[in-house]
Amino acid sequence: xxxxxxxxxxEDNWALIYARQLALAENLPLQDCITFKSNFPQHWLxxxxxxxxxxxxxxxxxxxxxxxxxxxxxxxxxVTDFNPLRIPLQWIETIKKHLMSLLFRCFSHYYFYTSGRxxxxxxxxxxxxxxxxxEFLREIPLVDTHPHSASRAAKEVxxxxxxxxxxxxxxxxxxxxxxxxAMLESFIDHHRNNPNCDALSHLSPRIHAGQSVVxxxxxxxxxxxxxxxxVASFTEELVVRRExxxxxxxxxxxxxNISGAYDWAKKTLQDHAKDCRQYLxxxxxxxxxxxxxxxxxxxxxxxxxxxxxxxxxxxxxAKKILEWTASPEEALSIAVFLNDRLxxxxxxxxxxxxxxxxxxxxxxxxxxxxxxxxNYAGCKRKFDVAxxxxxxxxxKFHWSNSENLLTCINFQFSxxxxxxxxxxxxxxxxxxxxxxxxxxxxxxxxCWYKGYCLYYVFTYATxxxxx
Numbered sequence: 001x002x003x004x005x006x007x008x009x010x011e012d013n014w015a016l017i018y019a020r021q022l023a024l025a026e027n028l029p030l031q032d033c034i035t036f037k038s039n040f041p042q043h044w045l046x047x048x049x050x051x052x053x054x055x056x057x058x059x060x061x062x063x064x065x066x067x068x069x070x071x072x073x074x075x076x077x078x079v080t081d082f083n084p085l086r087i088p089l090q091w092i093e094t095i096k097k098h099l100m101s102l103l104f105r106c107f108s109h110y111y112f113y114t115s116g117r118x119x120x121x122x123x124x125x126x127x128x129x130x131x132x133x134x135e136f137l138r139e140i141p142l143v144d145t146h147p148h149s150a151s152r153a154a155k156e157v158x159x160x161x162x163x164x165x166x167x168x169x170x171x172x173x174x175x176x177x178x179x180x181x182a183m184l185e186s187f188i189d190h191h192r193n194n195p196n197c198d199a200l201s202h203l204s205p206r207i208h209a210g211q212s213v214v215x216x217x218x219x220x221x222x223x224x225x226x227x228x229x230x231v232a233s234f235t236e237e238l239v240v241r242r243e244x245x246x247x248x249x250x251x252x253x254x255x256x257n258i259s260g261a262y263d264w265a266k267k268t269l270q271d272h273a274k275d276c277r278q279y280l281x282x283x284x285x286x287x288x289x290x291x292x293x294x295x296x297x298x299x300x301x302x303x304x305x306x307x308x309x310x311x312x313x314x315x316x317x318a319k320k321i322l323e324w325t326a327s328p329e330e331a332l333s334i335a336v337f338l339n340d341r342l343x344x345x346x347x348x349x350x351x352x353x354x355x356x357x358x359x360x361x362x363x364x365x366x367x368x369x370x371x372x373x374x375n376y377a378g379c380k381r382k383f384d385v386a387x388x389x390x391x392x393x394x395x396k397f398h399w400s401n402s403e404n405l406l407t408c409i410n411f412q413f414s415x416x417x418x419x420x421x422x423x424x425x426x427x428x429x430x431x432x433x434x435x436x437x438x439x440x441x442x443x444x445x446x447c448w449y450k451g452y453c454l455y456y457v458f459t460y461a462t463x464x465x466x467x
Contacts, residue, residue, distance in 0.1 A: 012140040015106035019079035020143060022104075028076060029054065029150040033069070035062040051143060054150040063094030070099055073152070079104045084250035118251035119244055121358040126240050133239065167304075167341060195310035196387050203238070204308070204345040214238055244358055245348035256336050256347050258329050261355035268361070268369030269328040275366045281324045283334050287341075295376060295385055296320050298392035300338075305392070307344040312382065316374045318353030323367055328354060 009016075023030040032048050033056040048055040058065045070078060080092065082105055096103055119125040254260030258269070281291055289297035289304075299313040309317065322331040335350040351357040354371070361370035379385050 011142070013081075013143065014140065015079055015081040016143055017141055018104070018106055019077075020146060022077055022079065023146065023148065026076065027148055029148045030146045031056060031073075031075075031150060031154075033058060033066070035060065035065060050145070052146045052149055054154050056154045062091040066095055067098035070102065075102065077104060078102050079106065081105070082107045084246050086249075086253060086255075115247060119247050122240050122244050125244055125247060129240055129243055133235075195313050196384055196391070214242070248348055248351070248357060255351065256332075258332055258355065260351065261357065264361055265356040265371065268364070268371065269355070272367055272369040273327050277324065277326070277367065279324050280326060283337065286321065286324070286334060287338060291320075291324065293320060293376065294389045294393070295379060298389045301392040303338070303342050307342065309343075311349070313379075313388075314349050315353050316379060318350050319368070319371075319374050322354050322371070 020030055022028075031054040032044075034044070035058045045055050056069070058069060066078075078095075078099055080103065083089070092103075092105065115125055115128050248260075249255045252260045258266060261269070279292060285291065286300070289300040291297055295313075296317060299309050299317045302309045302313075303317075318331075318335045321335050322328060325331040325334060332350060332354050335354060336347065339347065339350055348357060352359060356371045359372055362372050364370050365373055376385070
Protein backbone atom coordinates (compact mmCIF):
# COMPACT_ATOMS: atom_id res chain seq x y z
CA UNK A 1 0.00 0.00 0.00
CA UNK A 2 1.04 3.62 -0.52
CA UNK A 3 0.44 6.45 1.97
CA UNK A 4 -0.13 10.12 1.12
CA UNK A 5 0.35 12.82 3.78
CA UNK A 6 -0.15 16.37 2.60
CA UNK A 7 -2.44 19.30 1.99
CA UNK A 8 -6.16 18.62 2.10
CA UNK A 9 -7.08 19.44 -1.48
CA UNK A 10 -7.83 16.87 -4.18
CA GLU A 11 -7.62 19.34 -7.06
CA ASP A 12 -4.34 20.74 -8.42
CA ASN A 13 -2.32 18.73 -5.92
CA TRP A 14 0.98 17.52 -7.36
CA ALA A 15 1.84 15.51 -4.24
CA LEU A 16 -1.42 13.56 -4.41
CA ILE A 17 -1.03 13.10 -8.17
CA TYR A 18 2.48 11.70 -7.68
CA ALA A 19 1.33 9.40 -4.87
CA ARG A 20 -1.46 8.05 -7.08
CA GLN A 21 0.98 7.48 -9.97
CA LEU A 22 3.26 5.43 -7.69
CA ALA A 23 0.30 3.40 -6.45
CA LEU A 24 -1.00 2.76 -9.98
CA ALA A 25 2.43 1.63 -11.17
CA GLU A 26 2.46 -1.12 -8.52
CA ASN A 27 -1.31 -1.82 -8.50
CA LEU A 28 -1.51 -0.76 -4.86
CA PRO A 29 -4.27 0.87 -2.79
CA LEU A 30 -3.76 4.55 -2.01
CA GLN A 31 -4.36 5.75 1.53
CA ASP A 32 -4.35 9.16 3.19
CA CYS A 33 -3.26 10.10 6.69
CA ILE A 34 -3.65 13.22 8.82
CA THR A 35 -2.35 13.65 12.34
CA PHE A 36 -4.61 15.51 14.73
CA LYS A 37 -1.71 17.66 15.95
CA SER A 38 -1.63 19.35 12.54
CA ASN A 39 -5.28 19.82 11.53
CA PHE A 40 -8.43 17.91 10.75
CA PRO A 41 -10.74 19.24 8.05
CA GLN A 42 -13.80 16.99 7.90
CA HIS A 43 -14.51 17.90 4.26
CA TRP A 44 -11.33 16.01 3.32
CA LEU A 45 -12.80 12.79 4.68
CA UNK A 46 -15.67 13.08 2.18
CA UNK A 47 -13.32 13.86 -0.71
CA UNK A 48 -11.22 10.79 0.12
CA UNK A 49 -14.33 8.58 0.12
CA UNK A 50 -15.39 9.90 -3.27
CA UNK A 51 -11.94 9.01 -4.70
CA UNK A 52 -11.83 5.59 -3.00
CA UNK A 53 -8.83 6.65 -0.93
CA UNK A 54 -8.89 5.21 2.56
CA UNK A 55 -8.54 7.87 5.26
CA UNK A 56 -6.60 7.53 8.54
CA UNK A 57 -6.64 10.02 11.40
CA UNK A 58 -3.81 9.67 13.92
CA UNK A 59 -3.77 11.44 17.27
CA UNK A 60 -0.42 12.82 18.49
CA UNK A 61 2.87 14.14 17.16
CA UNK A 62 3.55 12.89 13.60
CA UNK A 63 7.19 12.13 14.39
CA UNK A 64 6.11 9.77 17.17
CA UNK A 65 2.98 8.16 15.73
CA UNK A 66 3.63 7.93 11.99
CA UNK A 67 6.71 5.62 11.78
CA UNK A 68 5.06 2.83 13.78
CA UNK A 69 1.83 3.30 11.84
CA UNK A 70 3.69 2.91 8.52
CA UNK A 71 5.45 -0.22 9.72
CA UNK A 72 2.27 -1.82 11.10
CA UNK A 73 0.39 -1.25 7.85
CA UNK A 74 3.42 -2.21 5.72
CA UNK A 75 3.25 0.78 3.37
CA UNK A 76 5.59 0.64 0.38
CA UNK A 77 6.08 4.43 0.16
CA UNK A 78 5.08 7.64 1.92
CA VAL A 79 4.48 10.83 -0.12
CA THR A 80 4.17 14.16 1.68
CA ASP A 81 3.85 17.80 0.72
CA PHE A 82 6.24 20.59 1.69
CA ASN A 83 5.58 23.16 4.42
CA PRO A 84 8.11 25.92 5.24
CA LEU A 85 7.10 26.39 8.88
CA ARG A 86 9.35 25.27 11.71
CA ILE A 87 7.21 22.57 13.34
CA PRO A 88 6.23 20.69 10.12
CA LEU A 89 9.90 20.74 9.07
CA GLN A 90 10.85 19.23 12.43
CA TRP A 91 8.21 16.53 11.93
CA ILE A 92 9.67 15.61 8.56
CA GLU A 93 13.23 15.47 9.93
CA THR A 94 12.08 13.11 12.69
CA ILE A 95 10.15 10.91 10.26
CA LYS A 96 13.14 10.76 7.88
CA LYS A 97 15.24 9.09 10.57
CA HIS A 98 12.81 6.15 10.59
CA LEU A 99 11.47 6.12 7.02
CA MET A 100 14.30 7.54 4.90
CA SER A 101 14.04 4.98 2.09
CA LEU A 102 10.23 5.26 1.89
CA LEU A 103 9.75 9.04 2.05
CA PHE A 104 9.06 11.28 -0.97
CA ARG A 105 8.39 15.01 -0.64
CA CYS A 106 6.74 17.21 -3.29
CA PHE A 107 6.50 20.97 -3.75
CA SER A 108 2.82 21.37 -4.59
CA HIS A 109 2.08 24.94 -3.64
CA TYR A 110 5.34 26.87 -3.33
CA TYR A 111 7.45 28.67 -5.90
CA PHE A 112 10.01 30.25 -3.59
CA TYR A 113 12.57 27.54 -4.32
CA THR A 114 13.25 29.59 -7.48
CA SER A 115 15.41 31.51 -5.01
CA GLY A 116 18.11 29.76 -3.04
CA ARG A 117 18.38 32.42 -0.37
CA UNK A 118 16.41 34.74 1.90
CA UNK A 119 14.91 37.51 -0.22
CA UNK A 120 14.66 41.06 1.07
CA UNK A 121 11.23 41.69 -0.40
CA UNK A 122 8.89 41.34 -3.35
CA UNK A 123 11.10 43.48 -5.60
CA UNK A 124 14.05 41.09 -5.27
CA UNK A 125 12.08 37.91 -6.02
CA UNK A 126 9.57 39.23 -8.56
CA UNK A 127 11.79 38.73 -11.61
CA UNK A 128 12.75 35.19 -10.60
CA UNK A 129 9.09 34.20 -10.22
CA UNK A 130 7.92 35.97 -13.38
CA UNK A 131 10.39 34.02 -15.55
CA UNK A 132 8.89 30.70 -14.40
CA UNK A 133 5.29 31.77 -13.83
CA UNK A 134 3.94 30.29 -17.07
CA GLU A 135 5.49 26.91 -16.25
CA PHE A 136 4.01 26.83 -12.75
CA LEU A 137 0.56 27.96 -13.87
CA ARG A 138 0.10 25.23 -16.46
CA GLU A 139 -2.97 23.01 -16.22
CA ILE A 140 -2.71 20.25 -13.61
CA PRO A 141 -4.27 16.79 -14.20
CA LEU A 142 -7.37 15.81 -12.27
CA VAL A 143 -7.27 13.08 -9.63
CA ASP A 144 -9.64 10.27 -10.64
CA THR A 145 -11.19 7.60 -8.45
CA HIS A 146 -8.48 5.15 -7.44
CA PRO A 147 -9.09 1.66 -8.95
CA HIS A 148 -7.44 -0.38 -6.17
CA SER A 149 -9.32 -0.57 -2.87
CA ALA A 150 -7.77 -1.38 0.49
CA SER A 151 -8.60 -4.75 2.01
CA ARG A 152 -7.97 -3.61 5.58
CA ALA A 153 -10.38 -1.14 7.24
CA ALA A 154 -9.11 2.04 8.88
CA LYS A 155 -9.69 2.60 12.57
CA GLU A 156 -12.57 4.94 13.41
CA VAL A 157 -11.33 7.65 15.77
CA UNK A 158 -13.48 10.71 15.03
CA UNK A 159 -15.83 10.09 17.95
CA UNK A 160 -12.95 9.99 20.44
CA UNK A 161 -11.39 13.34 19.50
CA UNK A 162 -11.26 16.08 22.11
CA UNK A 163 -11.50 19.47 20.46
CA UNK A 164 -10.80 22.77 22.24
CA UNK A 165 -13.96 24.84 21.66
CA UNK A 166 -13.24 28.14 23.45
CA UNK A 167 -12.69 29.72 20.04
CA UNK A 168 -15.90 29.33 18.08
CA UNK A 169 -16.26 28.23 14.48
CA UNK A 170 -16.38 30.91 11.81
CA UNK A 171 -19.02 31.02 9.12
CA UNK A 172 -16.95 32.91 6.58
CA UNK A 173 -17.59 30.28 3.91
CA UNK A 174 -17.89 26.57 3.30
CA UNK A 175 -14.64 24.61 3.74
CA UNK A 176 -12.92 22.51 1.11
CA UNK A 177 -11.71 23.01 -2.45
CA UNK A 178 -15.27 23.34 -3.78
CA UNK A 179 -16.00 26.05 -1.25
CA UNK A 180 -12.79 27.81 -2.21
CA UNK A 181 -13.67 27.78 -5.90
CA ALA A 182 -17.15 29.10 -5.13
CA MET A 183 -15.59 31.92 -3.11
CA LEU A 184 -13.21 32.74 -5.95
CA GLU A 185 -16.02 32.84 -8.51
CA SER A 186 -17.95 35.32 -6.37
CA PHE A 187 -14.91 37.55 -5.95
CA ILE A 188 -15.29 41.12 -7.26
CA ASP A 189 -12.52 43.63 -7.69
CA HIS A 190 -13.82 47.01 -6.54
CA HIS A 191 -12.75 49.18 -3.59
CA ARG A 192 -10.42 46.46 -2.34
CA ASN A 193 -8.72 48.82 0.15
CA ASN A 194 -12.04 49.59 1.82
CA PRO A 195 -12.73 47.29 4.80
CA ASN A 196 -16.43 48.19 4.58
CA CYS A 197 -16.73 46.50 1.18
CA ASP A 198 -16.66 42.72 1.07
CA ALA A 199 -14.46 42.84 -2.02
CA LEU A 200 -11.76 40.40 -0.98
CA SER A 201 -11.09 36.96 -2.41
CA HIS A 202 -10.97 35.39 1.10
CA LEU A 203 -8.53 32.84 -0.34
CA SER A 204 -5.67 33.45 2.10
CA PRO A 205 -6.97 31.11 4.86
CA ARG A 206 -7.81 28.43 2.27
CA ILE A 207 -4.37 28.55 0.65
CA HIS A 208 -2.75 28.57 4.08
CA ALA A 209 -4.70 25.42 5.05
CA GLY A 210 -4.15 23.70 1.69
CA GLN A 211 -7.82 23.82 0.63
CA SER A 212 -7.17 26.05 -2.40
CA VAL A 213 -4.11 26.45 -4.59
CA VAL A 214 -2.51 29.43 -6.25
CA UNK A 215 -2.39 28.11 -9.81
CA UNK A 216 -6.14 27.44 -9.91
CA UNK A 217 -6.93 30.89 -8.55
CA UNK A 218 -4.66 32.61 -11.08
CA UNK A 219 -6.00 30.54 -13.97
CA UNK A 220 -9.62 31.14 -13.03
CA UNK A 221 -9.04 34.86 -12.60
CA UNK A 222 -7.41 35.07 -16.02
CA UNK A 223 -10.37 33.35 -17.68
CA UNK A 224 -13.17 35.23 -15.98
CA UNK A 225 -11.83 38.76 -15.75
CA UNK A 226 -11.70 41.02 -18.77
CA UNK A 227 -9.65 43.81 -17.22
CA UNK A 228 -5.96 43.02 -17.69
CA UNK A 229 -4.96 45.44 -14.96
CA UNK A 230 -7.18 43.70 -12.42
CA VAL A 231 -5.80 40.27 -13.38
CA ALA A 232 -2.23 41.53 -13.11
CA SER A 233 -2.90 43.10 -9.71
CA PHE A 234 -4.57 39.95 -8.40
CA THR A 235 -1.70 37.75 -9.64
CA GLU A 236 0.84 40.14 -8.12
CA GLU A 237 -0.73 39.82 -4.68
CA LEU A 238 -1.50 36.12 -4.93
CA VAL A 239 1.94 35.04 -6.15
CA VAL A 240 4.61 37.74 -5.93
CA ARG A 241 3.45 39.19 -2.61
CA ARG A 242 2.74 35.82 -1.06
CA GLU A 243 5.93 34.04 -2.07
CA UNK A 244 8.28 36.31 -0.04
CA UNK A 245 6.30 35.30 3.05
CA UNK A 246 6.96 31.60 2.38
CA UNK A 247 10.56 32.41 1.49
CA UNK A 248 10.97 34.30 4.77
CA UNK A 249 9.54 31.49 6.90
CA UNK A 250 11.74 28.86 5.22
CA UNK A 251 15.06 30.70 5.26
CA UNK A 252 14.61 32.61 8.54
CA UNK A 253 14.05 30.25 11.47
CA UNK A 254 13.18 33.25 13.68
CA UNK A 255 10.18 34.16 11.55
CA UNK A 256 7.99 34.75 14.64
CA ASN A 257 10.29 36.67 17.01
CA ILE A 258 12.35 39.85 17.13
CA SER A 259 15.58 38.01 16.30
CA GLY A 260 14.21 37.49 12.79
CA ALA A 261 14.02 41.25 12.09
CA TYR A 262 16.53 43.08 9.92
CA ASP A 263 19.44 44.72 11.76
CA TRP A 264 18.16 48.25 11.15
CA ALA A 265 14.75 47.32 12.56
CA LYS A 266 16.19 45.61 15.65
CA LYS A 267 18.33 48.67 16.36
CA THR A 268 15.56 51.23 15.98
CA LEU A 269 13.13 49.18 18.07
CA GLN A 270 15.75 48.77 20.78
CA ASP A 271 16.55 52.51 20.72
CA HIS A 272 12.88 53.33 21.39
CA ALA A 273 11.99 50.38 23.65
CA LYS A 274 11.95 52.63 26.74
CA ASP A 275 9.84 55.39 25.18
CA CYS A 276 6.81 56.40 27.23
CA ARG A 277 3.54 54.73 26.21
CA GLN A 278 0.35 56.70 26.83
CA TYR A 279 -1.67 53.51 27.28
CA LEU A 280 -0.62 49.98 28.22
CA UNK A 281 -2.89 46.95 27.81
CA UNK A 282 -2.55 43.33 28.87
CA UNK A 283 -2.89 40.36 26.55
CA UNK A 284 -6.32 39.62 28.03
CA UNK A 285 -7.54 43.20 27.48
CA UNK A 286 -6.41 43.10 23.87
CA UNK A 287 -7.95 39.70 23.20
CA UNK A 288 -11.27 40.92 24.61
CA UNK A 289 -11.13 44.22 22.65
CA UNK A 290 -11.00 46.38 25.80
CA UNK A 291 -9.06 49.41 24.52
CA UNK A 292 -9.88 53.09 24.09
CA UNK A 293 -9.61 52.78 20.29
CA UNK A 294 -13.00 51.75 18.89
CA UNK A 295 -11.58 51.01 15.44
CA UNK A 296 -9.04 48.61 16.90
CA UNK A 297 -11.74 47.00 19.04
CA UNK A 298 -13.94 46.54 15.97
CA UNK A 299 -11.07 44.93 14.03
CA UNK A 300 -10.36 42.57 16.94
CA UNK A 301 -14.04 41.60 17.09
CA UNK A 302 -13.97 40.90 13.35
CA UNK A 303 -10.98 38.62 13.93
CA UNK A 304 -12.81 36.76 16.71
CA UNK A 305 -16.03 36.39 14.71
CA UNK A 306 -14.69 35.72 11.22
CA UNK A 307 -11.20 34.33 11.73
CA UNK A 308 -9.59 37.07 9.64
CA UNK A 309 -9.62 40.79 9.10
CA UNK A 310 -9.07 43.13 6.18
CA UNK A 311 -5.38 43.41 5.28
CA UNK A 312 -5.27 47.18 5.75
CA UNK A 313 -6.77 46.90 9.22
CA UNK A 314 -4.46 44.03 10.09
CA UNK A 315 -1.47 46.34 9.63
CA UNK A 316 -3.01 48.98 11.90
CA UNK A 317 -4.08 46.26 14.38
CA ALA A 318 -0.54 44.93 14.85
CA LYS A 319 1.08 48.38 14.94
CA LYS A 320 -1.23 49.52 17.73
CA ILE A 321 -0.18 46.49 19.78
CA LEU A 322 3.41 47.77 19.47
CA GLU A 323 2.22 51.19 20.70
CA TRP A 324 0.26 49.74 23.66
CA THR A 325 2.73 47.22 25.14
CA ALA A 326 5.85 47.65 27.23
CA SER A 327 8.35 46.35 24.68
CA PRO A 328 8.62 45.23 21.02
CA GLU A 329 9.19 41.66 22.21
CA GLU A 330 5.93 41.67 24.18
CA ALA A 331 4.08 43.29 21.27
CA LEU A 332 5.17 40.65 18.77
CA SER A 333 4.52 37.85 21.25
CA ILE A 334 0.93 39.02 21.78
CA ALA A 335 0.32 39.62 18.07
CA VAL A 336 1.56 36.11 17.21
CA PHE A 337 -0.48 34.61 20.06
CA LEU A 338 -3.69 36.26 18.84
CA ASN A 339 -2.83 35.32 15.26
CA ASP A 340 -2.27 31.66 16.18
CA ARG A 341 -5.36 31.50 18.36
CA LEU A 342 -7.85 33.40 16.21
CA UNK A 343 -6.60 33.91 12.67
CA UNK A 344 -6.93 31.48 9.78
CA UNK A 345 -3.80 32.62 7.96
CA UNK A 346 -0.09 33.22 8.54
CA UNK A 347 2.66 35.05 10.47
CA UNK A 348 4.47 37.49 8.24
CA UNK A 349 1.84 40.24 8.49
CA UNK A 350 2.77 40.59 12.16
CA UNK A 351 6.47 40.73 11.32
CA UNK A 352 5.87 43.34 8.60
CA UNK A 353 3.83 45.56 10.91
CA UNK A 354 6.01 45.38 14.04
CA UNK A 355 9.49 44.51 12.72
CA UNK A 356 9.50 46.10 9.26
CA UNK A 357 10.05 42.82 7.38
CA UNK A 358 9.91 43.39 3.57
CA UNK A 359 9.71 47.13 4.27
CA UNK A 360 12.15 50.01 4.63
CA UNK A 361 12.99 52.60 7.27
CA UNK A 362 10.75 55.66 7.57
CA UNK A 363 10.89 58.97 9.40
CA UNK A 364 11.83 58.34 13.02
CA UNK A 365 9.21 58.87 15.72
CA UNK A 366 8.64 57.82 19.35
CA UNK A 367 7.99 54.11 20.13
CA UNK A 368 8.04 53.09 16.44
CA UNK A 369 11.47 54.43 15.61
CA UNK A 370 11.90 53.96 11.85
CA UNK A 371 9.14 51.34 11.59
CA UNK A 372 6.30 52.47 9.31
CA UNK A 373 3.67 54.35 11.32
CA UNK A 374 -0.12 54.13 11.00
CA ASN A 375 -2.83 55.91 12.98
CA TYR A 376 -6.55 56.59 13.25
CA ALA A 377 -6.43 59.69 11.06
CA GLY A 378 -4.80 57.75 8.24
CA CYS A 379 -7.53 55.12 8.44
CA LYS A 380 -10.22 57.81 8.22
CA ARG A 381 -8.68 59.03 4.96
CA LYS A 382 -8.87 55.50 3.52
CA PHE A 383 -12.44 54.48 4.37
CA ASP A 384 -15.52 55.24 6.48
CA VAL A 385 -14.18 54.32 9.91
CA ALA A 386 -17.46 55.05 11.69
CA UNK A 387 -19.31 52.59 9.44
CA UNK A 388 -16.84 49.83 10.23
CA UNK A 389 -17.01 50.56 13.96
CA UNK A 390 -20.80 50.33 13.88
CA UNK A 391 -20.67 47.06 11.96
CA UNK A 392 -18.56 45.34 14.62
CA UNK A 393 -19.64 47.32 17.68
CA UNK A 394 -22.28 44.81 18.80
CA UNK A 395 -21.17 41.60 20.43
CA LYS A 396 -22.34 38.51 18.59
CA PHE A 397 -22.64 35.42 20.73
CA HIS A 398 -21.04 32.13 19.80
CA TRP A 399 -23.83 29.58 19.98
CA SER A 400 -21.31 26.91 20.98
CA ASN A 401 -21.16 28.67 24.37
CA SER A 402 -24.11 27.30 26.36
CA GLU A 403 -23.89 30.08 28.96
CA ASN A 404 -24.40 32.77 26.29
CA LEU A 405 -27.24 30.81 24.75
CA LEU A 406 -29.04 30.52 28.09
CA THR A 407 -28.56 34.25 28.65
CA CYS A 408 -30.22 35.00 25.30
CA ILE A 409 -33.12 32.66 26.08
CA ASN A 410 -33.57 34.37 29.42
CA PHE A 411 -33.71 37.81 27.75
CA GLN A 412 -36.19 36.51 25.21
CA PHE A 413 -38.48 34.97 27.83
CA SER A 414 -38.28 38.09 30.03
CA UNK A 415 -39.43 40.39 27.26
CA UNK A 416 -42.21 38.03 26.28
CA UNK A 417 -43.48 38.14 29.86
CA UNK A 418 -43.16 41.94 29.79
CA UNK A 419 -45.33 42.15 26.68
CA UNK A 420 -48.04 39.93 28.20
CA UNK A 421 -47.92 41.90 31.45
CA UNK A 422 -48.33 45.26 29.74
CA UNK A 423 -51.16 44.05 27.52
CA UNK A 424 -52.93 42.51 30.51
CA UNK A 425 -52.60 45.65 32.65
CA UNK A 426 -53.89 47.79 29.79
CA UNK A 427 -56.83 45.46 29.46
CA UNK A 428 -56.16 45.11 25.73
CA UNK A 429 -58.14 48.34 25.24
CA UNK A 430 -55.33 50.53 23.92
CA UNK A 431 -54.97 49.55 20.26
CA UNK A 432 -52.25 52.13 19.63
CA UNK A 433 -50.15 51.16 22.64
CA UNK A 434 -50.64 47.48 21.98
CA UNK A 435 -49.62 47.89 18.34
CA UNK A 436 -46.49 49.87 19.24
CA UNK A 437 -45.51 47.36 21.88
CA UNK A 438 -45.91 44.42 19.53
CA UNK A 439 -43.82 46.24 16.91
CA UNK A 440 -41.16 46.91 19.53
CA UNK A 441 -41.20 43.20 20.43
CA UNK A 442 -40.83 42.19 16.78
CA UNK A 443 -37.85 44.56 16.43
CA UNK A 444 -36.37 42.93 19.52
CA UNK A 445 -36.80 39.43 18.11
CA UNK A 446 -35.09 40.40 14.84
CA CYS A 447 -32.14 41.94 16.69
CA TRP A 448 -31.92 38.92 19.00
CA TYR A 449 -31.89 36.54 16.04
CA LYS A 450 -29.07 38.46 14.34
CA GLY A 451 -27.04 38.54 17.55
CA TYR A 452 -26.86 42.29 18.15
CA CYS A 453 -27.23 42.16 21.92
CA LEU A 454 -26.69 45.90 22.49
CA TYR A 455 -29.54 46.74 20.15
CA TYR A 456 -32.06 44.32 21.59
CA VAL A 457 -31.20 45.33 25.17
CA PHE A 458 -31.88 48.93 24.10
CA THR A 459 -35.17 47.81 22.59
CA TYR A 460 -36.05 46.00 25.79
CA ALA A 461 -35.36 49.10 27.86
CA THR A 462 -37.34 51.33 25.47
CA UNK A 463 -40.36 49.05 25.73
CA UNK A 464 -40.18 49.12 29.52
CA UNK A 465 -39.97 52.93 29.63
CA UNK A 466 -42.71 53.62 27.09
CA UNK A 467 -45.21 51.09 28.30
